[in-house]
Amino acid sequence: MxxxxxxxxxxxxxxxxxxxxxxxxxxxxxxxxxxxxxxxxxxxxxxxxxxxxISVVLTEPIASKNLTVLELISLGRQPYTNWIGTLTQEDKEKISLAMEMLQIEELKSKKCYELSDGQLQRVMIARALAQDTQLILxxxxxxxxxxxxxxxxxxxxxxxxxxxxxxxxxxxxxxxxxxxxxxxxxxxxxxxxxxxxxxxxxxxxxxxxxxxxxxxxxxxxxxxxxxxx
Amino acid sequence: MQKSITYRAYFLLLLLVLTVCFLVNISLGSVSIPLEETLNAVMGKSTEVDSWSYIIWNYRIPKAFTAILVGSGLALSGLLMQTLFRNPLAGPFVLGISSGASLGAALLILGSSIFSGFFAFTMVNDISLALAASIGSFLVLLAVMVVASKVKDTMALLIIGLMFGSITTAVVSVLSYFSTAEKLQQYIYWSFGSIGNLSWNQLLLLLTIIAIGIIMSIFSIKSLNALLLGESYAKSLGVNMKRSRYTIIIATGLLAGGVTAFAGPIAFIGLAVPHLTRQIFNTTDHKVLVPAVLIYGAILMLICDTIAQMPNSANVLPINAITSIIGAPVVIWLLIRKRKMIF
CATH class of the missing domain: 3.40.50.300 (P-loop containing nucleotide triphosphate hydrolases)
Known part of the structure; x- marks a missing residue:
């Protein structure tokens, strides 16, 4: 490949x-x-x-459906954030870029349990994309x-x-x-x-x-x- | 940015409420002392009646601080467990941790009268009681962990927690049957839960335990947030699952075990406060939730204690009963309002 x-x-x-x-x-x-x-x-x-x-999108459901879309995608930046997980300007840019590519900006403040399967899948892919890895599985x-x-x-x-x-x-x-x-x-x-x-x-x-x-x-x-x- | 300002305002408001609750708590009691005089005593000024200052400094303030530590500790341990076990029903009680503490306490108090030869070297004092309860809760927590690593189903885990609770109750009743009336009374008083008997020294010890638990939780905030996605995702985000799991478990053990050791088994705070906090702050971010549950737990516990001491009467109700009476309706109300318990 x-x-x-x-x-x-x-x-x-x-x-x-x-x-x-x-x-x-x-x-x-x-x-x-x-x-x-x-x-x-x-x-x-x-x-x-x-x-x-490597970032992954798995079949198992996420543990908490109470996360907002933005919170969930932000978690993708964890490998790069400091010990308590503060988002820098660069992190925020990567997050909005990921949301833009998946066309989910308008879902930003929705909770995951409010999303349809298709929307949730796009959010999960945006999270993987925000993780900014060479390989996405x-x-x-x-x-x-x-x-x-x-x-x-x-x-x-x-x-x-x-x-x-x-x-x-x-x-x-x-x-x-x-x-x-x-x-x-x-x-x-x-x-x-x-x-x-x-x-x-x-x-x-x-x-x-x-x-x-x-x-x-x-x-x-x-x-x-x-x-x- | 907008969000963090709102949070800051919230936190300021909460701290204000906490202070008010604290002052109300110490101004009310079996002896009626006017709020003004209470403030004087707190500020170190002389009071109209000399004994008032003594009551406030040696009885009411330690008790209010105990309430704060107990409430905060239990609420945080509940939050940690709910996130770690990915289960909204988790809490120190449901998973048998409090039962473990009870068993430890029962073995020490009741066991000392039965196996007097074996336990002759042990002394039933507050320190040994705290130690026994901590060890008990820690062992149950460890057992739950072992089971949790084998059983992936969280429902099964809850049932196992309940089973631990039943076993404890059974062992305690066997011990009670054979023990002396005096020892039995001592145990029953412990099981009512009490936050009024701590000296400044004991308070310091409890503070140390809770502080270690809080520090460990703060260092786990990042992993806790990742755990909201589930363990596989957390791992793929670079979280060392093994280490995080043990840190969280030990923190929970210290918080729930320490509190139960000093204050007896106190129900519902651990389960109800994290849910209440999530609803009010409308977030799942542990950077906000951890400090928020600490303050909410403290406030709720102060309110419960204020009610329990029945102002202006000599009676004090068991604190455990009050927390249940207040906590259970809160959980029911949350369930009815949301129709499902999300975490």
């Missing part, structure tokens, strides 16, 4: 998409293998260092959203990556949208995984074996899945 790229991790339920993402984000300990960040193993970085390199950012909001979130992610030159990696079940919007896709299967640009993967017929072929087949002409009746 290169800087400024958006990549999706796709695969069937239970194949380990979230596990992979959470392990990459150092949210949970790794099962096996090596992860390196800037050529140094992940576990050799202190959590303070990682906090300014998102675990199923489009679940519970309708088609329009799914596309909206993914387009936002793409424009963020291209504009800010950050690398964005997320897991998703929206393979068809991912094919159209992502720069790279990682197909995770139980025995092997393939990584490449959507076009390469379609050419290599990598999507065909994702689901049992007697139920769902992949149409490489349109880049979509068909249900076998």
């Amino acid at each position: 290169f800087k400024g790229e958006v990549a999706a991790i796709v695969g069937i339920n239970g194949v380990g998409k979230s596990t992979l993402l959470r392990t990459l984000g150092n949210v949970q300990p790794k099962l096996s293998g090596n992860i390196t960040l800037n050529n140094i193993p992940l576990e050799h970085h202190s959590i303070q260092e990682l906090a300014s390199e 998102l675990d199923e950012p489009t679940t519970h959203l309708d088609l329009y909001h799914k596309v909206q979130i993914l387009k936002l992610l793409k424009s963020i990556a291209h504009k800010t030159n950050k690398t964005i990696l997320f897991t998703t079940h929206e393979i068809e949208i991912a094919i159209q919007l992502c720069d790279k896709i990682l197909i995770l299967e139980s025995n092997r995984s393939t990584f490449g640009s959507p076009c390469e993967l379609i050419e290599k017929k990598s999507f065909e074996n994702l689901f049992p072929s007697n139920t769902i087949t992949f149409d490489s002409q349109t880049g979509s899945f068909r249900v076998n009746k």
Whole structure:
């Protein structure tokens, strides 16, 4: 992956998409293998260092829905603030920039429990963006959203990556949208995984074996899945 | 910027209310002393009747300070627990910390009469009582922590806290059954909760414990705020979860344990004050909440104590009953108003 790229991790339920993402984000300990960040193993970085390199948006709900949008996004600046968490002018600028990119300025003083799922997801992404890390990891950012909001979130992610030159990696079940919007896709299967640009993967017929072929087949002409009746 | 000015005004107002409550508290009591004379005594001037100055300095002021420390300590411990356990119902009582303190106190007071041989070297004085209660609450807190790291479900944790409470009650009743009437009375008086019997020296010890707890909490403010997002997010924001968790737990143990040790189990302040504060300040930022619950806790405790001492009569009601009578309706009112308890 290169800087400024958006990549999706796709695969069937239970194949380990979230596990992979959470392990990459150092949210949970790794099962096996090596992860390196800037050529140094992940576990050799202190959590303070990682906090300014990797930000995450997880599927688990936030503990307190009583936070206002502004308070929540401000928490993204924690790795940079002093011992008691005072926001500097630079922090405030980063926060308003993040809100501007996600178009949520008007939600600023709303409480999280007042937001719709789509709005809350945008707020969570703004928080990750305010953390100002090179890598942003998102675990199923489009679940519970309708088609329009799914596309909206993914387009936002793409424009963020291209504009800010950050690398964005997320897991998703929206393979068809991912094919159209992502720069790279990682197909995770139980025995092997393939990584490449959507076009390469379609050419290599990598999507065909994702689901049992007697139920769902992949149409490489349109880049979509068909249900076998 | 606008916000911080509003907060500052709020805090000034609260400090003013606290001062008024403090003065009202020390001017009322079994002996009626006019407010003017009370002020004279506080300022160190002579009073109309010599004994008034003595009453105020040696009885009422220590008691008012105890009320402030007890209220602040319990309220802060409640706030810490609610954030740490991500549960609006958490408080020193619900999670069994106060039960732990009661068990410690019961073992010392009642146990000393039963196992006289074993406990012969222990003396039931205020210091050993404070120590026993602190150890008791600390052990329960530790047990809750161990369970919390294994059980992710906070509901389960609350039920476990209640179970700890039941076990304590059971052990205490077994101990009561075998102990002497005199010892039993001593324990029951302790369990009523009392803030009137502390000497200046004991007050100093309590102040030290509470101050350490407050300092630890202040250093945890950043992690507490991150915890509002949940532990995984807090970790991704660079919070050393292990260290923060222990700091918060130890601070809670010192605050709740210290208070319970000196003043007995005092209900509801720990649960109600953080909710009240969140509603009034309309924020979740612990930079505001920590000082705010300290002041609110102190004010509420002073008011409860003023009511408990039943002005102009010789009777003093158990403080524990008053805090429950005032605290429970507050929690109910909050629930009805908001229809759900958010934290």
